[in-house]
Amino acid sequence: MKRTMVVWLVLMAATVVSWYLGDGHGTRRLATVVVLAVAFVKVYLVGRYFMELREAPRVLRLLFGAWTLVVCAVLVAIFIVTDH
Template sequence: MTRPSSSVYVPRQTLAVWVALVGFTATTWAIGGHQIFTPTIVTAAVLAIAIVKIRFIGSYFMELRCAPAALARSFDLYLAILYLGLMGMYIWL
């Protein structure tokens, strides 16, 4: 009887996306942790990075990159409306 392999196969693209998500998280932490920029610029940058992370997760881990074009575009539209809405509320409220 053979023993199961202890290594786990992870596709390169999935690994690259995961590394990018970790990098975006570190960037968000670095931007938010320092008082170099104004709060509005920091908020805009952190929200933009969060939207990009959501896009990566939706595309690669929820398989929206292989979904019908209408579904993928509606997800992109949702993210754009979400970003603009959150920034609008932050600026005007």
């Protein structure tokens, strides 16, 4: 099986997990954090495997990975701090 097919299947499974949690399963706070994390894993996978970052220069790959991690962490932190 081709790598892109495996990644596509992982993306579809991640979408199902996000939908399931977003449909009221689990606690709202935990579900929101998990959905955000899953969304950024999906962003990373799409960038890496479908936008050809896999073959980009190392610096660009590292910057993209760092950006994904930092933005996800900031959004989760904002949600946790501002959630009442």
